Amino acid sequence: MTQLDSSLRRPGPDGPAGGGPRPTQSSRSGQPVKTRRRGSRLIRWLPYLLLLPAVVFELAVHVLPIIVGVAMSFFTITQFQIRKWWEAPFAGFDNFTVVLDFSGPAGAGLLRSFVVTVVYTVIVMAASWTIAVAASVFLQRSFPGRNLMRALFLIPYALPAYAGIIVWRFILQQQNGMLNHVLVDQLGVFADKPYWLLGDNSLVALIVVNVWKYWPFAFLIITAGMQSIPTELYEAAALDGAGAWRRFRSVTLPLLSPVNRTLLLILFLWTFNDFSTPYILFGRSAPPAADLISIHIYNRSFETWNFGLGSAMSVLLVVFLLVCTAGFAAFTRWRDRRA
Amino acid sequence: MRESVAFRITRIAVLAIITLFVAAPLYVLVTSAFKPLKDVQGSFTWWPTHLTVQPFIDIWSTVPLARYFANSVIVSLSATVLSVVVAILAAYSVSRFTFRGSGSFKATVLSTQMFPAILFLIPLYLLFVLVDRASGLQLAGSQLGLVITYLTFSLPFSIWMLVGYFETIPRELDEAARVDGASSLRTLFQVVVPAATPGIVAVAIYAFMVAWGEILFASVLTTDESRTLAVGLREYASQVNVYWNEIMAASVVVSVPIVIAFLLLQRFLVAGFTSGAVK
Numbered sequence: 001m002t003q004l005d006s007s008l009r010r011p012g013p014d015g016p017a018g019g020g021p022r023p024t025q026s027s028r029s030g031q032p033v034k035t036r037r038r039g040s041r042l043i044r045w046l047p048y049l050l051l052l053p054a055v056v057f058e059l060a061v062h063v064l065p066i067i068v069g070v071a072m073s074f075f076t077i078t079q080f081q082i083r084k085w086w087e088a089p090f091a092g093f094d095n096f097t098v099v100l101d102f103s104g105p106a107g108a109g110l111l112r113s114f115v116v117t118v119v120y121t122v123i124v125m126a127a128s129w130t131i132a133v134a135a136s137v138f139l140q141r142s143f144p145g146r147n148l149m150r151a152l153f154l155i156p157y158a159l160p161a162y163a164g165i166i167v168w169r170f171i172l173q174q175q176n177g178m179l180n181h182v183l184v185d186q187l188g189v190f191a192d193k194p195y196w197l198l199g200d201n202s203l204v205a206l207i208v209v210n211v212w213k214y215w216p217f218a219f220l221i222i223t224a225g226m227q228s229i230p231t232e233l234y235e236a237a238a239l240d241g242a243g244a245w246r247r248f249r250s251v252t253l254p255l256l257s258p259v260n261r262t263l264l265l266i267l268f269l270w271t272f273n274d275f276s277t278p279y280i281l282f283g284r285s286a287p288p289a290a291d292l293i294s295i296h297i298y299n300r301s302f303e304t305w306n307f308g309l310g311s312a313m314s315v316l317l318v319v320f321l322l323v324c325t326a327g328f329a330a331f332t333r334w335r336d337r338r339a
Numbered sequence: 340m341r342e343s344v345a346f347r348i349t350r351i352a353v354l355a356i357i358t359l360f361v362a363a364p365l366y367v368l369v370t371s372a373f374k375p376l377k378d379v380q381g382s383f384t385w386w387p388t389h390l391t392v393q394p395f396i397d398i399w400s401t402v403p404l405a406r407y408f409a410n411s412v413i414v415s416l417s418a419t420v421l422s423v424v425v426a427i428l429a430a431y432s433v434s435r436f437t438f439r440g441s442g443s444f445k446a447t448v449l450s451t452q453m454f455p456a457i458l459f460l461i462p463l464y465l466l467f468v469l470v471d472r473a474s475g476l477q478l479a480g481s482q483l484g485l486v487i488t489y490l491t492f493s494l495p496f497s498i499w500m501l502v503g504y505f506e507t508i509p510r511e512l513d514e515a516a517r518v519d520g521a522s523s524l525r526t527l528f529q530v531v532v533p534a535a536t537p538g539i540v541a542v543a544i545y546a547f548m549v550a551w552g553e554i555l556f557a558s559v560l561t562t563d564e565s566r567t568l569a570v571g572l573r574e575y576a577s578q579v580n581v582y583w584n585e586i587m588a589a590s591v592v593v594s595v596p597i598v599i600a601f602l603l604l605q606r607f608l609v610a611g612f613t614s615g616a617v618k
Contacts, residue, residue: 043523046432046436046523047432047436047438047441048432048438048440050428050429050431050432051428051429051432051433051444053424053425053428053429054425054426054428054429054448054494054498055444057425057487057490057491057494058447058448058451058491058494058495060466060487060491061459061463061487061488061491062451062454062459062491063451064462064466065458065459065462065463065466066454066458066459066462068459068462068465068466069458069459069461069462072461072462082465083465083468085465131357134353134357135353135354135357138349138350138353138354139354141342141350149354149358151602152358152361152362152365153357153358153361154601154602154605155361155365155598155602156361156364156365157601158548158594158597158598158601158602158605159594159597159598160548160551160552160568160569160590160593160594160597161552161554161569162552162554162568162569162572162573162590163368163572163590163591163593163594164364166572166573166576166586166587166590167364167365167367167368167587167590168364169576170367170371170379170583170586170587171363171364171367175382176379176380176381176382176383177383178363178367178383180383181382181383185382212360212361212364216361220605220608220609221609223609224609224610243343244342244343244346269452269453272455273455273456273457275456275457275554275555276552276553276554276555276569279554279555279558279573280554280573280576283577293455294455294456294457294555297457298457298460298555301461307461310457310461311458311461311462314455314457314458315458317455317457317458318453318454318455318458321453321454321455322453325453
């Protein structure tokens with residue numbers, strides 16, 4: 001507070017912006033606030049000026065490139081025209097027809113990648129959320145070492161993504177990896193050491209690594225959400241004879257739903273668009289079984305240098321994500337109204 | 340509330356399994372960093388034959404890690420500082436003024452999060468090349484281009500969280516400063532910012548983490564000269580003869596500071612997240 005006091009005691013206005021804009025609170029709290037006319041034009045523009053840097057950066061790095069990306073999906077681009085792609089032949093909806101022709105190679109590849117991504121996303125989200133809820137519930141009661149355990153659980157999320165994934169790559173090696181050492185040498189689950197980073201097992205590997213990487217975030221958010229649930233509610237439920245499971249179903253889950261809503265949406269966008277895990281785990285060529293959509297588009301784009309085709313795939317991906325997000329929002333609103 | 344025996348057993352078993360799942364890779368990460376090379380190239384062992392700190396010394400000479408490290412520090416720190424300043428200004432505007440377009444600003448900023456990076460990766464690169472041609476500014480392949488890119492990645496979430504913090508600061512403080520004659524910007528930096536310091540530090544850690552761990556844009560927007568750690572380490576791990584102990588040592592070095600900072604400040608991050616989520 002001393003810092004604050006000294007700043008308040010500092011004398012005199014000094015900028016041309018002296019005098020306040022009408023603060024939003026003054027009307028709400030009804031406290032009399034001296035407003036001055038001086039510099040009122042600047043004041044009107046001040047909120048916009050403050051937003052300006054954020055808007056400029058967002059426009060430059062997100063909005064403009066997104067518009068360009070959508071435009072590119074209507075051109076047939078070769079590696080010779082990349083720098084001046086707008087001079088490439090206009091293709092109309094050709095790229096989209098090629099990409100959506102599921103009997104052709106491009107369409108079949110995209111469809112396969114999409115299915116893999118959906119399966120992977122559903123499993124990663126369900127597993128991450130379940131583990132996070134279990135950990136949060138079981139850490140509600142205080143015991144020695146609880147804070148240590150909480151901190152430990154958060155480390156995979158805090159770790160720079162590539163550090164965590166590189167360790168998994170080391171662990172999942174076929175010959176000398178830790179996992180096969182445990183499964184084959186120590187437990188004898190398999191007769192031969194399976195490959196985890198090749199073939200169909202790579203999807204399992206991808207799911208396990210991403211659950212490891214993403215569940216701590218869900219844990220962080222759900223733990224915070226649970227802490228805001230008043231303990232009296234649990235006590236009242238217990239007095240009514242509700243057991244642990246019943247208390248969880250009737251108190252914890254319903255009160256977590258606003259937190260869950262945002263959490264699940266964020267988890268969905270993260271896992272569905274994930275690029276770094278397959279990119280680091282498998283190297284440049286992700287096995288077909290773990291060919292996530294982002295990796296698929298990235299590789300197709302740089303393989304053929306036809307960024308028009310890649311952009312068309314990206315645009316379809318965005319449409320899908322928008323539909324999912326809108327559908328999710330509509331669903332939660334509908335459920336709110338029913339409740 | 341008494342705990343039944345069944346509940347207690349389930350609780351201990353579940354927590355033990357989760358602990359194992361989380362800790363085993365971390366254990367491998369740390370112990371492998373202290374192993375001699377022959378231990379990590381042969382079959383896996385739980386314990387080093389003899390502990391050595393050699394990997395931590397060798398990383399600075401075998402990989403151009405020092406350069407990657409310097410690049411990552413420069414890019415991440417610059418992106419963090421810029422992102423935090425820009426986010427403070429924007430969050431102050433949204434939380435303290437009523438003006439047309441503030442709602443659509445918030446919605447637009449958040450919705451940019453929904454677009455997959457792959458959609459604007461290549462266009463962004465091409466735009467950078469165009470700007471370079473027109474102005475000679477060098478955005479493609481340079482640290483500057485990466486800084487600008489990364490700062491926008493953390494911006495939406497940072498603004499969102501800071502609006503949440505600023506709302507918790509009583510407006511009476513602003514008004515007292517204003518009555519004293521302080522301008523809006525003075526009020527922001529001398530009243531609001533000091534009162535929101537924990538939140539701002541948390542947002543800074545978040546922005547730093549985003550830049551420090553990013554790999555997709557770094558793989559396209561950097562050259563050998565401006566390589567960051569993420570891309571450099573990945574390339575190193577893809578070579579035929581991998582010095583795993585050095586990779587683990589490098590991973591430990593790049594992780595420890597950020598993990599500690601995150602653990603100390605996660606409480607503030609969460610407060611920001613949930614305050615935004617509930618609204």
